[in-house]
Amino acid sequence: GWRVSQSILLLPGDGIGPEIIAEARKVLNVLQRDHALDVTLEEGLIGGAAIDATGEPLPPATVQAAEAAAAILLGAVGGPKWDRIERHLRPERGLLAIRSRLGLFANLRPALLYPQLADASSLKHELVAGLDIMIVRELTGGIYFGEPRGIQTLDGGEREGVNTMRYREAEIERIQRVAFEIARKRGGRLCSVDKANVLEVSELWREVAERVAGDYPDVGLSHMYVDNAAMQLVRAPKQFDVVVTANLFGDILSDCAAMLTGSIGMLPSASLDANGKGLYEPVHGSAPDIAGQGKANPLATILSLAMLLRYTLGRLDLAERLESAVGRVLDRGLRTADIAPAGSTTVTTQEMGDAVVAALST
Numbered sequence: 001g002w003r004v005s006q007s008i009l010l011l012p013g014d015g016i017g018p019e020i021i022a023e024a025r026k027v028l029n030v031l032q033r034d035h036a037l038d039v040t041l042e043e044g045l046i047g048g049a050a051i052d053a054t055g056e057p058l059p060p061a062t063v064q065a066a067e068a069a070a071a072i073l074l075g076a077v078g079g080p081k082w083d084r085i086e087r088h089l090r091p092e093r094g095l096l097a098i099r100s101r102l103g104l105f106a107n108l109r110p111a112l113l114y115p116q117l118a119d120a121s122s123l124k125h126e127l128v129a130g131l132d133i134m135i136v137r138e139l140t141g142g143i144y145f146g147e148p149r150g151i152q153t154l155d156g157g158e159r160e161g162v163n164t165m166r167y168r169e170a171e172i173e174r175i176q177r178v179a180f181e182i183a184r185k186r187g188g189r190l191c192s193v194d195k196a197n198v199l200e201v202s203e204l205w206r207e208v209a210e211r212v213a214g215d216y217p218d219v220g221l222s223h224m225y226v227d228n229a230a231m232q233l234v235r236a237p238k239q240f241d242v243v244v245t246a247n248l249f250g251d252i253l254s255d256c257a258a259m260l261t262g263s264i265g266m267l268p269s270a271s272l273d274a275n276g277k278g279l280y281e282p283v284h285g286s287a288p289d290i291a292g293q294g295k296a297n298p299l300a301t302i303l304s305l306a307m308l309l310r311y312t313l314g315r316l317d318l319a320e321r322l323e324s325a326v327g328r329v330l331d332r333g334l335r336t337a338d339i340a341p342a343g344s345t346t347v348t349t350q351e352m353g354d355a356v357v358a359a360l361s362t
């Protein structure tokens, strides 16, 4: 028989996006050349870069390429240059639209502390040593997409902003199932985070979580209000194994969890549809303040590529090989500015990428 090699769409985007994706591309090229990774690489436009070239943040050509690809690796979108454009044409809308168009409802954000970076955490060493949390964020519903939305002018001329948090049972159920499946393969504990003391949408969220739990007797389900979860994340983060939560809560809690690990510059993410197709991106943003200076940490993007190898391509061997290469580079003491102790020597984005490539071949 014959098979067509799978294609990976690279979407560099804005700010530091092109620099970090360039490092991931180097890694991909080595995997293709030396490790029999049978993929073809495409590149497309998204965010501000797409606005500049085509007038819209998610051009039809990118949607087509994304639909055709097996997986997408994205840098970051947004920047001050595009902050004044009409809301529906801003770079961030491109990211939200591709998540929605491709049905990427399950966002996995692991917060893993590399022992080599324990001192970079803002928390005391003993609180974070061994930290390994998986945040499962619902990504295509909730207040990010709920209608009605907008800014309307009331009688008398005062304006009112409106967004709506809504979840259908089926939307809650499918994200809960993803989280239960993950919890089953990890420590067997799932904490569902909501605001059920105030919001009806959370009341339903909790009810559905309980119902799904019936199918997973091997997983221990607990519930926590989101304000308490924020507090617990900085008080005693190691109590968490898997956390499942709605879109907005997950956005906030995942930034918080990221910082526990020392730098948001280290954290990858996967956004998956019902069939395991995915978009992979670093949790950090486009960091326009350091763009083009070789200061960005490419490891979150390289680790996102490892997630892509694991979840979409099923190449656990290469995912582990890449993650262990990153570990060895950290062992050697290489640090970009975001993870370097004050006053110590740092490496550039490119040097970090080259070091990972070199470690891959040893």
Ligand code: IPM
Pocket (backbone or CB within 6 Å): 078, 092, 095, 096, 251, 283
């Ligand atoms: C994230 C980002 C995005 C989000 C923005 C850029 C739209 O903060 O991926 O967490 O809010 O989802």
Ligand code: MG
Pocket (backbone or CB within 6 Å): 251, 252, 255
């Ligand atoms: Mg965010």
